[in-house]
Amino acid sequence: MDPDCEDSVMSPSANQLTDGESREDSWWCRQELVGVEVRLLDQDTWRQFSEVGTEMIVTKPGRRIFPEVKVCVSGLEAGEQYVVAMGVRLSCGQRFRFHKGRWAAWGRADPPRRAPARNLFLHADAPADGRHWSRGAVSLYAAKLTNDPASRAPLGSQILVSSMHKYVPVVHIFKTSSLLNLESCQKASFSFPEAEFIAVTAYQNDDLAALKIRNNPFAKAFRNKLTRRQSNADVTEISSGTIVEPAAQKRHLQASVKSFFKVK
């Protein structure tokens, strides 16, 4: 599945990089919330991209991840408070390049950045109770990838990555009512190998770019420039199914409050 990457995602050798990386990696792996499950939605979409080779644009001001990372969270205690967040984990210790139509390893990965970590996107609704997160799909669409270690964007809004490196999205569930003790509270993390991607400053694979254009509504302007092969590619159009955002979930709850303050 990933012949160019010597250290597979699940390989124990992923812990052998550096002291810093090792510590971070072991932290990623803590699973202290029994019964909690996080499922990545839109598997078909992710599979389409994965088959071509997923790339994600990274810019200094930050670029959204597409397809959207949308998950279904279950097993939380309804009345307890949680923080939902997303980060990425380096897939392996190598750097890549797109050469002669394919991705191939190309030297060692850059050492992990020592700058204050900007590697976590905090969901805007956090903290919120288990009932809230379980109400419907939880979308992390607002997360942005940046390659600027000096970015002044609010902490928790961007994820810092290195171009030409391969990453796996990771969703974290922290059991806490405060954003201030994420390091010490109980947590569980869930990575999604099907959403593995290579960060790029410009798309390398034309087929991948075409797939983005066909599926991202914001790229509609480029659809008429696609070749017929790209336009007719044997992939089903991604349904723009309604996102059940927490805010929308609240609205739905409100709608269930019948005859609210009905004047007789």
Next chain:
Amino acid sequence: MDPDCEDSVMSPSANQLTDGESREDSWWCRQELVGVEVRLLDQDTWRQFSEVGTEMIVTKPGRRIFPEVKVCVSGLEAGEQYVVAMGVRLSCGQRFRFHKGRWAAWGRADPPRRAPARNLFLHADAPADGRHWSRGAVSLYAAKLTNDPASRAPLGSQILVSSMHKYVPVVHIFKTSSLLNLESCQKASFSFPEAEFIAVTAYQNDDLAALKIRNNPFAKAFRNKLTRRQSNADVTEISSGTIVEPAAQKRHLQASVKSFFKVK
């Protein structure tokens, strides 16, 4: 200040309308949260509109209120849960019309609508704790005025009003962690006479329309059509000061989490 309105906002006779209205009105007045205060921001802006005679467009799908109702909430208990909401209260028992350049009473007000009450906008962050609401200004910009009693918009997103009637915005603080018991929990309400307005389906007073055009960024397209008198009117431009939305407040909190997960 309001010579055309026989029943002033604060008059006890406002409770004399009908049984339904009376009951509702007494409910508006419950003040059960000692020490809680709600202050309307942008007083200068509201005063400018008030001096001309504030009108608010009302449509079937719903129209936003401008200027924005933005408040500062204080006196809440940091750890307790609250719901912040906005409604309107009929200012007096009369209907109005704009005649010969001025607003004047024009018959009795319509009887209050018996339809399921759609007279409350629930802030999307609700419920949230006192700390959250106190963090910065709370904006109710998303509230929409509708004149469609059969609107299927989510409950809590629209406020139902009658055109040509005069209203006062009211902000409610409910002490509850659930949206389901607003009727029975402790509450306090705060009305803002300086934000009094007449609901209209089309602007009646050209000066008022000009004031909206000059100040609402979404109406910029109409600015070049204003007469010089309207453009040079002796009112200061409303600063588009950054709104400290609860979501932004969270971001700010996040930003204060220093060296979060710093890799050594």
Next chain:
DNA sequence: GCCTTGCCACCTAGGTGTGAATAA
């Protein structure tokens, strides 16, 4: 050669008042 940056046209998504047409 390889990668990154900044600017751009072109979208999505939705908030404005207008003015003509309609309704009461």
Next chain:
DNA sequence: TTATTCACACCTAGGTGGCAAGGC
């Protein structure tokens, strides 16, 4: 006569990939 509705052009606000230029 008076009030309401609707389609509309024109904005705000911000997310796309492409492209030319620049950096190393």
